[in-house]
Amino acid sequence: MAAHPALEQRLAAYRERFDATWSDAAPLDQVRFCVLDCETTGLDPQRHRIVSMGAVGVIAGEIDLSDTLELLLRVRFNTASTLVHGITRSATRDALDEPDALAALLEYLGDGVIVGHHISHDLRMIDAALxxxxxxRLRNRHLDTGELMGHLLDRAAFGADAELRDYSLDGLCRFFGILPYDRHTAPGDAFLTAGILLRQLRAATRSGCRRLGDLLSLAQPPQPPGE
Incomplete structure (x- = not known):
């Protein structure tokens, strides 16, 4: 398949970024994390579409407000998800077409490590769009804040008495005392997740994770025998 013209040049530059990307030995405070969130018309990557994307960079233990992304995509029809994110078809009349939005996303991401809450859904939607x-498809390494949270709690990274029953984004915001401002918007949820990531990175460092490989290994869900 030939790439869409809007994507062809950007894809070539994107692929080149991975010729020398972050290794497992990279210190955490040197890695650029791209905290990403997508709002979508539904959960099926084949039938549904991305409505908006928001992202913010985290590096050296800080949120970088100069390293942000906010994209609105043209919506062809309204779905029940409009009640959640509030983005209607008419509101996206002048928004980006999918290929142009993907080109802008790839330019922003580069080889950054993608972070998100329940990020597998976002990654599947983006890969389907590509x-x-x-x-x-996306080549970035990635990290899920929900999975990471469970493993950090197992290691008592927040103290022996720390407990969490609600692993939703709202639940993690409550755990860390983060005001859930601008929920259910892509930029707002990305910023909230970035705040959660900062606290998780500090806890991971205290528990002995100081390199990217350590963190990614910690965050991976356990694999069944034989896989």
């Missing part, structure tokens, strides 16, 4: 226009 597949509609180009013979490629």
């Amino acid at each position: 597949a509609r226009h180009a013979p490629d």
Whole structure:
């Protein structure tokens, strides 16, 4: 499949970033984390579409407000998800078409480590969108704040008495005392998740994770025998 013209040049530059990307030995305070959130018309990557994307960079233990992304995509029809994110078809009349939004996303991401809450959904939606226009998919390493939270609690990284029953984004905000401002918008949820990541990185460092490989290994869900 030939890439869509809007993506072809950007994809070439994107692929080159991974010729020398972050290694497992990279110190955590040197890694650029791209905290990402997508609002979508539904949960099925094949039938549904991305409505908006928001991202913010985290590096050296700080949120970098100069390193942000906010994209609005053209919506072809309203769905029940409009009641959640509030983005209607008419509100996106002048928004980006999917290939142009993907090109902007790839330029922003580079080889940054993607972070998100329940990020597998976002990654599947983006990969499905890419597949509609180009013979490629995301190559970035990624980290899920929900999975990481469970493993950090197992290691008593927040203290022996710390407990959490609600692993939703709202639940983690309550655990860390973060005001859930601007919820259910892509930029707002990305910023909230970035605040959670900062606290998780500090706890991971205290528990002995100082390099990227340590953190990614900690955050991976356990694999069944034979896999």
